[in-house]
Amino acid sequence: MDHARSPAFPVHQKNFKVEIEGNTTDVVLCSYDDHFFVLVTQIGSMGTILHARKEESALAEPTFDVSVVFGKYDEPMVMVCGRQLIEHISNSGSSKSLILSLGLKDHSRATIKGVISAVTKNCLWVFTVG
Known part of the structure; x- marks a missing residue:
C-alpha cells in the first residue's frame, strides 16, 4: 500500500490506494476539528455521501445515527459501512x-468489508482523539 501523510495545517490527512475485490480503491482520510471525512472511491468520484454520529443520553446506552446526505438511499450495505465506522471511531475514544x-463499483458484503478493513487499519482517529 502507498501511504502518504500530510501534517499540513489545519487538516491532518492520509491518502492511500488499496485493492478491494479486484478493484483499485483510492482512500482519503481527513481529520477536522469536529468531523472525520472519509472518501473511498473505485469510480473516480464521490458517490453516496453519509453522515454518521454517536448520540448519547444520560438515561440510555449511546446510539448511532447514520443518514444519507446525497446518493443512494436504498443501499443497506452502505448504511452498514457508515455504522461500523462510526462505532469504530467512538470505541477509539x-x-x-x-x-x-x-464511490464503489458494487455494494456487496465483501466490498463493504474490504472498505471497513482498509479504513480502520489506516484510521486517523487513533491519533486525533477529540
Missing part, C-alpha cells in the same frame, strides 16, 4: 462525527 463518501 473520539466524539467526532463522520462524513463518509463511497
Whole structure:
C-alpha cells in the first residue's frame, strides 16, 4: 500500500490506494476539528455521501445515527459501512462525527468489508482523539 501523510495545517490527512475485490480503491482520510471525512472511491468520484454520529443520553446506552446526505438511499450495505465506522471511531475514544463518501463499483458484503478493513487499519482517529 502507498501511504502518504500530510501534517499540513489545519487538516491532518492520509491518502492511500488499496485493492478491494479486484478493484483499485483510492482512500482519503481527513481529520477536522469536529468531523472525520472519509472518501473511498473505485469510480473516480464521490458517490453516496453519509453522515454518521454517536448520540448519547444520560438515561440510555449511546446510539448511532447514520443518514444519507446525497446518493443512494436504498443501499443497506452502505448504511452498514457508515455504522461500523462510526462505532469504530467512538470505541477509539473520539466524539467526532463522520462524513463518509463511497464511490464503489458494487455494494456487496465483501466490498463493504474490504472498505471497513482498509479504513480502520489506516484510521486517523487513533491519533486525533477529540
